[in-house]
Amino acid sequence: MGFKETKTVDQVLSEAIKYIKHVPRIIEVTISEALNKYIAEDVMARFDVPGFNRSAVDGYAVRSIDTFGASPTNPITLRVVGFMAVGDDPGKYSLNPGEAIEISTGAPLPVNADAVVMYEDTRRSGDYIEVLRPVPPMGNVSRRGEDVRANEVMYRRGMKILPWDLGVLASMGIYRIKVFSPRVAIISTGNELVEVTDVSSNGPPPGKVINSSRFVIEGLLKSLGCEPNYLGIVGDNEDEIAKTVSNALKDYDAVITTGGVSVGKVDYTIRAVSRLNPEYLNHGLSIRPGRPNSIAVVNGKPVFMLSGFPVAAATGFDVLVRPILLHMMGAIDDPKPVIKGVLTRRVSTPVNTKSFVRVRAYLGRDGRVYVEPLALTGSGILSTLVRGNGILVVPENREGFDEGDEVEVTLIRPLFMEGS
Numbered sequence: 001m002g003f004k005e006t007k008t009v010d011q012v013l014s015e016a017i018k019y020i021k022h023v024p025r026i027i028e029v030t031i032s033e034a035l036n037k038y039i040a041e042d043v044m045a046r047f048d049v050p051g052f053n054r055s056a057v058d059g060y061a062v063r064s065i066d067t068f069g070a071s072p073t074n075p076i077t078l079r080v081v082g083f084m085a086v087g088d089d090p091g092k093y094s095l096n097p098g099e100a101i102e103i104s105t106g107a108p109l110p111v112n113a114d115a116v117v118m119y120e121d122t123r124r125s126g127d128y129i130e131v132l133r134p135v136p137p138m139g140n141v142s143r144r145g146e147d148v149r150a151n152e153v154m155y156r157r158g159m160k161i162l163p164w165d166l167g168v169l170a171s172m173g174i175y176r177i178k179v180f181s182p183r184v185a186i187i188s189t190g191n192e193l194v195e196v197t198d199v200s201s202n203g204p205p206p207g208k209v210i211n212s213s214r215f216v217i218e219g220l221l222k223s224l225g226c227e228p229n230y231l232g233i234v235g236d237n238e239d240e241i242a243k244t245v246s247n248a249l250k251d252y253d254a255v256i257t258t259g260g261v262s263v264g265k266v267d268y269t270i271r272a273v274s275r276l277n278p279e280y281l282n283h284g285l286s287i288r289p290g291r292p293n294s295i296a297v298v299n300g301k302p303v304f305m306l307s308g309f310p311v312a313a314a315t316g317f318d319v320l321v322r323p324i325l326l327h328m329m330g331a332i333d334d335p336k337p338v339i340k341g342v343l344t345r346r347v348s349t350p351v352n353t354k355s356f357v358r359v360r361a362y363l364g365r366d367g368r369v370y371v372e373p374l375a376l377t378g379s380g381i382l383s384t385l386v387r388g389n390g391i392l393v394v395p396e397n398r399e400g401f402d403e404g405d406e407v408e409v410t411l412i413r414p415l416f417m418e419g420s
Contacts (some may be wrong), residue, residue: 021300024182048145075130158330259308341369389413
């Protein structure tokens with residue numbers, strides 16, 4: 001198999017998407033369960049929010065016409081005939097000419113009232129107030145439907161549900177909502193792998209490696225609102241890998257494998273998946289780390305074949321898995337925090353390869369942001385994503401950056417301080 005030349009990420013994405021026909025699982029959940037899920041259908045408001053005109057200030061509900069001409073030197077006197085609190089029925093009172101009703105912020109306007117005079121613009125004496133300034137119609141009033149209009153489409157299919165959306169949905173009277181919940185199978189391959197639960201305090205046996213990539217992939221899938229399902233470790237056996245992937249495609253919306261995608265005698269996964277008669281198959285990407293990351297489309301479903309090395313697998317997920325799964329849900333990615341800083345030493349990368357360099361970005365004592373490269377090689381050095389806090393992307397048309405260059409870094413953790 002192998003690859004002598006690789007395609008860019010953009011090329012592969014545009015090609016693979018043409019063959020992906022499967023729509024991932026849609027479930028109905030309560031809004032308490034909907035956080036970070038992607039909405040599966042447009043959501044329309046059932047009624048106006050607020051459902052009535054309400055006071056935007058503490059003061060007195062009035063007929064605006066009764067206040068016209070008021071001034072500190074020529075106040076207008078109104079009789080206070082009651083009090084409206086939050087939660088009162090709007091029909092509790094009906095204003096007559098020359099009357100006012102004391103009202104709290106958020107309380108509904110009584111019948112015939114069309115404005116609210118703030119406390120500061122009045123003087124009170126017993127059951128009467130002097131209005132010192134006029135108020136226009138609907139002055140200091142939050143109008144019915146000001147927040148949400150009945151039949152307004154508030155949420156579009158593919159939108160991600162954030163914490164404040166839960167409150168908006170509840171205010172619209174919506175408790176259950178349909179969301180995408182893609183079920184994604186994770187299959188780890190490799191004779192060298194052992195589970196962390198099977199390792200003693202002395203570490204794994206000689207020549208064995210703890211299967212850490214599985215947990216990275218699980219976490220990344222959960223961040224997309226997906227349901228990861230780990231199917232275990234499959235050895236370096238082409239028949240077993242093909243069988244496991246084939247069975248997974250029957251029950252899951254997508255399959256992710258790790259390992260077995262390198263060039264040569266160890267590309268078991270590529271050979272196994274190619275036996276499933278994929279509509280599309282691409283082996284390798286022009287990225288670093290993660291050149292072996294690959295994708296196939298089988299019966300309209302994606303099979304992502306990621307590197308067995310955790311950093312390379314994480315990179316493959318970010319550039320390949322994430323955009324494909326979002327496309328399947330009709331969603332777009334979250335914006336990522338980007339910061340500019342000064343590179344502390346030269347970064348050299350291969351030409352015609354998009355490179356993802358782990359860096360440590362920190363605020364210097366001089367107030368400038370500095371960017372320190374942590375690792376230019378090492379697809380499995382996962383700790384650099386802990387010691388560092390950002391990713392510097394070097395595009396395909398560059399061979400790197402020079403020391404002192406100002407570069408853009410995508411932060412994955414908060415900015416460090418110099419010396420920390």
